[in-house]
Amino acid sequence: MKALLTFLPLFRQRSGALLLALTLSLITLVAGVFLLGTSGWFITATALTTAGLGFNLFVPSAMVRGLSFVRILARYGERLVGHNATLKLLSDLRGWLFARLFPRFPLPDRSLRHGDLVSRLTADVDALDTAFLVAIGPLVSAIVVGGAMTAILTWLLPAAALPYGLALAAAALGVPATMVLVTRQAGRDSVAAQAELRMGVLDGVHGHGDLVLLGALGTAAQAFSETSSEARRLRLRLGAVTSLGNLAVQALAALALVGTLWAGLSGLDAGMVDGPVMAGLLLAVLGSFEITGLIVRSTSKATQAMAAAERLVALAEQPMPVDEPGHPLPIPVQGTIALDRISFAYPGLPAVLHDLSLTVAPGERIAITGPSGSGKSTLLRLLLRLADPQAGSITIGGTALPQLGSTTIHAHMALLSQDSPVFIDTIRNNLLIGRAEASDADLWAALAQAQLDEHVRALPKGLDTILGESGRTLSAGQARRLCLARALLSNAPVLLLDEPTNALDRDTEEAFFKVLATATQGRTVIMVTHAAIPEGTVDRVLTMENGVLG
Numbered sequence: 001m002k003a004l005l006t007f008l009p010l011f012r013q014r015s016g017a018l019l020l021a022l023t024l025s026l027i028t029l030v031a032g033v034f035l036l037g038t039s040g041w042f043i044t045a046t047a048l049t050t051a052g053l054g055f056n057l058f059v060p061s062a063m064v065r066g067l068s069f070v071r072i073l074a075r076y077g078e079r080l081v082g083h084n085a086t087l088k089l090l091s092d093l094r095g096w097l098f099a100r101l102f103p104r105f106p107l108p109d110r111s112l113r114h115g116d117l118v119s120r121l122t123a124d125v126d127a128l129d130t131a132f133l134v135a136i137g138p139l140v141s142a143i144v145v146g147g148a149m150t151a152i153l154t155w156l157l158p159a160a161a162l163p164y165g166l167a168l169a170a171a172a173l174g175v176p177a178t179m180v181l182v183t184r185q186a187g188r189d190s191v192a193a194q195a196e197l198r199m200g201v202l203d204g205v206h207g208h209g210d211l212v213l214l215g216a217l218g219t220a221a222q223a224f225s226e227t228s229s230e231a232r233r234l235r236l237r238l239g240a241v242t243s244l245g246n247l248a249v250q251a252l253a254a255l256a257l258v259g260t261l262w263a264g265l266s267g268l269d270a271g272m273v274d275g276p277v278m279a280g281l282l283l284a285v286l287g288s289f290e291i292t293g294l295i296v297r298s299t300s301k302a303t304q305a306m307a308a309a310e311r312l313v314a315l316a317e318q319p320m321p322v323d324e325p326g327h328p329l330p331i332p333v334q335g336t337i338a339l340d341r342i343s344f345a346y347p348g349l350p351a352v353l354h355d356l357s358l359t360v361a362p363g364e365r366i367a368i369t370g371p372s373g374s375g376k377s378t379l380l381r382l383l384l385r386l387a388d389p390q391a392g393s394i395t396i397g398g399t400a401l402p403q404l405g406s407t408t409i410h411a412h413m414a415l416l417s418q419d420s421p422v423f424i425d426t427i428r429n430n431l432l433i434g435r436a437e438a439s440d441a442d443l444w445a446a447l448a449q450a451q452l453d454e455h456v457r458a459l460p461k462g463l464d465t466i467l468g469e470s471g472r473t474l475s476a477g478q479a480r481r482l483c484l485a486r487a488l489l490s491n492a493p494v495l496l497l498d499e500p501t502n503a504l505d506r507d508t509e510e511a512f513f514k515v516l517a518t519a520t521q522g523r524t525v526i527m528v529t530h531a532a533i534p535e536g537t538v539d540r541v542l543t544m545e546n547g548v549l550g
């Protein structure tokens, strides 16, 4: 519940539309209760008026028609306004979440599986749609209408007021509260099991080829089917509790009805009410319980919404990896990059970089080679200030990185990382991410520098060719060259290239190194590579071994 309260400011932003939906939901319920009450009173009164002549048929029949219309229109309006507000609320929530995630997860977080993140960003956000539509709205309506109905009974049939009020309170509040208590853990486990299932599907799809070739498909299928059985068991449990809740609510409605009938018959004998009023009250009591069924059905969803909210808040409240400066300084465009005796360790792990110093002059091109896992990519991440070293300092033109805003640093240094993505979009749009205002001539020039222009020219739609998921319509080497072209296209004065020739054949690699000097003319280049670098490609080649540069 506390986690749901975190989203209160977002609810507040949409409070106008939500209040309108709530008012319409109230009107629907009130119209329904009055419709049943008036109909009961009308039918009974007509039956009892034998002469028929002295009874005014028009007012009550007009009321019945009018109330039916009000109910239909209010229900339609409530659905329209409520769903619209909820969908906007969910999109606000996604925006809120993404804004928190981007600065919190600049480094690939090894504790969070890709599928889990997808699950949280999709299913968990969607689970929150129930929070207003099927939980808060009906609950408020039930309390208001129940209170009004209790007041009417206190006025017309006092003996029925207390049993009715208690039964309605138990149905609208007691039963759902008990259900929440009973299903809290199952709801949480169910959300986790469904997330686990989604992760299983993603892992299975991505790793399908390897699972088949390694003969491990059976084991993977077995693990998946166990998770699936667990998810099914939890769903059944939640379903069973919802059914019991429904049963309890029906029983309470029946009790309230019997109580009102009993009090009504005594009232009839005592002349407190007449027959038509009593019939009207009985049906109105029945109508007021309509909403409690909806509350119960939504309660099991509400427990899952609470669990989803907890998972989302846990993600959004991860500590920030670096602190942004209060008053960021401007970055010196042609500043020397200097790392002075830095040491760095990932949280809870042994140090990766030890007492490392490096100076790169503006316009200088350096290459860093060294064994896998020696800390080369980590060094590039520190330059981008995705994390701060535990000791030592990194400066650009004498200004320490923590004094510069992250946006400024990222505009100053373009990164081609080992896992730079290709987006499901056109080649043009994939490139324009590097420089939004680039002309077609700029795009072709960048493609030529990355040795991809010939391939793109041969495509029937050229730059407007749509690339499949993760660039699947390209070979691994072509996808890599597209990312390289994107990095080259950027205006950043510093280029950080992490294995730029990864997945390129020897000829393309050589050709790339040949054009690197001209393609990066006037820019500083820090390149991490395992490839053999031809003479003259870079100004200096350094070797990293166990976090120390030599």
Ligand SMILES: Nc1ncnc2c1ncn2[C@@H]1O[C@H](COP(=O)(O)OP(=O)(O)OP(=O)(O)O)[C@@H](O)[C@H]1O
Residues within 6 Å of the ligand: 107, 108, 109, 110, 346, 349, 352, 370, 371, 372, 373, 374, 375, 376, 377, 378, 379
């Ligand atoms: N996000 C991370 N969380 C925890 N440990 C990490 C993380 N990224 C890298 N490491 C660890 O830090 C060490 C250095 O990794 P890094 O990627 O910097 O090496 P590298 O020299 O670039 O290797 P390669 O040449 O294989 O890309 C490795 O032991 C790696 O397991």
